[in-house]
Amino acid sequence: MNRRQFTFGLSAAALSHLEAGTHHAAKADACIFLAMLGGVSQIDTFDPKPKLVDLDGKIMDWSKEKKTDQPNLFAKPRKFVASPFKFQKYGQSGREVSELLPHTAKMVDELAVCRSVQSDNGNHPAAVFQMNTGFIIPGNPSMGAWVTYGLGTGNQNLPAFVAMPDFRSIPFSGAQQWGSGYLPAEFQGTVLRATSEPIRDLASPGNVAPEAIKAEREALRGMNGSFAALRADYPDLRARMDSYELAYRMQLEVPRVLSIEAEPEQVKEAYGLNDPVTASFGRRCLMARKLVEAGVRFVEIFTPSQSWDAHGDIRKNHEKNARETDKPIAALLADLKQRGMLKKTLVVYMGEFGRTPDTPAEQKTPGRDHNTRCQSMWFAGGGMKGGSTIGTTDEIGHKAVENVYHMHDVHATILNQMGLSDMRLTYYFGGRNRRLTDLGGRLIQELIG
């Protein structure tokens, strides 16, 4: 699609800001962003560090480091921690993945891994804001909002941008993580819940008879129609009437798209819906596939807030989180591939930062703390080069040293695959043109197919 289509939302204010749709040919029509909140350890997943086996238990010297991510934690003596997980080569590409992610590992030939992404702030809330909005402070539009603003919607009956938080613990600042910031509200993410009422107020109230609902609808149409007819010059009246028609269509369409019960048993099994450990994330992954299939542009799935935050016990924490997410994610990739959708769907897996190679020396069970100097993240599909890896960290996995990229670069790459140039996707606010990537990002060219 080359032009924005505004069906989900219409407003004169927004239309006046419209550009021409894509800036260049898009590789991906949709993006599924898997937000691993808390920060996944690169050392225990995609970036093996054999050196840490020799150093395990030795004291790390931080005295020369001027700026650490967590001053309180780094002020005390710290010891190195080898990964408790074994690595093995997988796939034709022979990329190393740890035993923590056995299912994802089987899909390694689809992954384009970047092991050298850095970010600006080692505090969760600021870092989560940066992952979602490019900035460490609140108030900015989320990447999904930017994409929707840039491309419009790709479907008639569903929101263009859907967010699926884990309601056991929603991300910091809640809706701001998928909000539209200073962009018009029509670009904000719509929260979908994996419950009987996926969108707030979607269903007509149960205590009103269906005939009464129908009669209400007809009366509303009739009265609004005669009011607008006399005031034809004011387009908002007509647009609002259309928005009601869309709402009625959504009431039919959303439950249909999201009815997971009708899925074949092997699909449910593959996504882990039959196991309470994987069911929550799996259900949302399956919903994501169905949404993208129905033309939704951007889907973001969140793990519980700070779930990967393994300060206390890297093994226990990461095993728990990997169990909840690994199988559904692999199933999602396989399902997209099998349906021929992976080519045009960009899947992104990342957390707000990486983790340290060491832990406070006093700690009995070793953990890992926040690390903004490197994290391993991956792209799949959407025109990215499967089976490739870019970026090198130092021998202890503390800092990216080669092909260093920044969070802005991840955003620029996402936009690029979706046919948008991060430099040209701007919105004038507060005295200047704003961007998702602030002054611009650099494409992670090595991973682009």
Place this chain on the structure above:
Amino acid sequence: MRFWLVLTIGCAGLAQEPLLPLLGKQCGACHTGKQAMGGLSMDSIEALKQGGKHGPALRPGVSAESLLLRYVTGEKTPRMPLGGELDAKAVAELRAAIDSMPKGESLSKRDAHFEWLLKKPGAVVAPVVNQRSWVRNPIDAFVLAGLEKQGMKPASEASRRVLLRRIYFDLTGVPPSPEEMRKFEADADPLAYEKAIDRLLADPRYGERWGRHWPDLVRYAESDGFAIDGERPTAWRYRDYVIRSHNEDKPYNVFVQEQLAGDEGPSRNLVALGFYRFAPWEADANSKKQLRQDFLNDVTGTVGSVFLGMTTGCAQCHDHKYDPIPHKDYYRLQAFFAGTAIADLPVDFNEAERPKEMRRRFREHEDAAELGQAQADRQKEALKLRYMSSMKVAKDDEGLKKFLGQLNTRNLFFLEQDLPLAKEPEWREPIRVYFETRDGVQRERELARRHQALAYSIRDVSPPAAPEVPETYVLSGGDLNARGEKVKAGFLSCVAGNEPAEIPFAGGSNGLRLALSDWVASEKNPFTARVMVNRIWQRHWGEGLVRTPSDFGKNGDVPSHPELLDWMANEFVAKGWSMKAMHRLMLSSATYRQASINAEQKDYAAKDPTNRLLWRMNWQRLDAEVLRDSILSIGGRLNLEMGGPPVLFSVPDDVAQGFEFFKWFPSSEEQQRRRSIYLIQRRSVLLPMAETFDAPNLSTSCARRLTTIVAPQALTLLNGTLTRTEAKHFEARLAGAKDAIGEAFWLVLGRGPTADERRMSEKLSLASLGVVLFNLNEFLYVE
């Protein structure tokens, strides 16, 4: 890396230019064609001369004044080409090429816009117009002169019904009752309309309606944002201060002075100083130094945009790209706040805040918390004993310690995940009871905190509290570690020159903010009065005369009626900065009284599609708060209690349980029916309906709300709890009415139904009719 444009297409005539071979290297797709970056196309020398949004890129013969060169040398940021750098040889060749070009006429003349903006409004006389009979006050003369110039005529006057609804929504935020409407329509008094304006301005609902506009601007919120999103339990006193100030018609200059220097100035108010603190606050920030700098940056930007309509924040890292605000000015302005620290100050409740009640409630909640705590302790002790006896363990058992620790888990859901025991029937109930008591204690503590006599405020960190005021330095790129020149506090140099401000003696404090407020809250600068008059206009017409109300600069909107704006700014000052006087003036004008349809609509819409010349009244959609309050009011259930601690609305259970750092305790149903302005403004928990209907995100200053049209709005109004519940009460209210359908229309729309409408309504129950009426465009939009 971005590449410079390769100049190959259509430059036959340009190939001889010595400049072009240089630019021909690596130019890339950025600066070409209609979609060129920054509006700068390098397709031709002419295009370079014409330039982009930063102005002409090329000044022939004068390389030093050519933006092209200033960007490639890094004198201006970002350095071009982005991500790269031209080598010295290329730069030298470029410079030589520009200097060898014949000098053209001077292009650096300051924009006419700034000549207007930077000069104080002079004496303005209302213009002479032909259709003098239409003019009710000078506003109309300015507007009509503009229309007559284009051969246009204003719309006819709106009906009495429309006028009354308009001023009700504008001034009070709720619709008139059917009785008020009928009385007004029948009133033979020629001054009935003016009297209605006066009556509404005197109504305390006025302060609640207008007291909601100001918080939008000052990014008001009752929590910190970020991870913890800690509550600001007494921030509501600022909200009530704003409401009272509006109701009292506090002169705007005093209102500003109190917020900038309520501790130093002639009018004292420590609660008003909360203004400084409403930005998001990262309570657990790693770098406290950076946190303080963020605070200063926020304040520097906010003061500029809110009071002065100047985007001072843009000069934090470099010179302002468009307006005459040098990088240094930003830090000169910031220096006024160098002696400021955040503080919660003990401030007694004043009479309007109902001090006795506040003190009583504070005690009650404290007592309840204490009693609850004792009860919770007993319950916990019982659980401990039960554990010891059923597990047969001693006091120092590790398992017991762990069990007791787990009783601190934030909710039962998480507890049951970690402690299978909690699911067993004989444990489940006592644990649930303990959690309930424990949470009850937290709730009482929170309530007590909201009734504390504290002001969410600031104080000085200067003599006598500290030995000296911290120095302010220009920070290159806004980076705390890149200190440049030391600066003294000073006003914007474009209007006040480069001299440091004179700092008065303020008795016990440093006087810096007093000096600033003296300049900002006065006619000593050309901005404040104009900016505020434009904001008031914007709230009545939907659009300001300058449509970017917080940005009067070059990138902002050019005023449609600069003389009118200046005339009103003068009038504002002459009338003692009275907002109510401005409301009276604006609302009584013929311009405001126009209908929203003009007989010549078709022609005019083609000439002036956005109605800048004001040939009719603009349509306005109800704000989220007005919509909610109106529905409650029509159902007869709006609780009109004023002021006090915030009301917590109900949220779905899983949302209420989903917060890590706080629990959500909804207020009573009766409290939840109060006006929206009293609902808690918590950054991580926005009222869903407000969010859907374009309320601000509470993190940045919002000068103008957008009005989107999205399907979730329809879903909210069709199926949401508010509509459905209030429709039921609406039905109850109509029960027994002689003509229930007729009365239903009068209640919602201030008129009776047409025959068609009556026919359609007869097919519906009264509750269903209520739902339909709440969803009508005629209800959602003010004509």
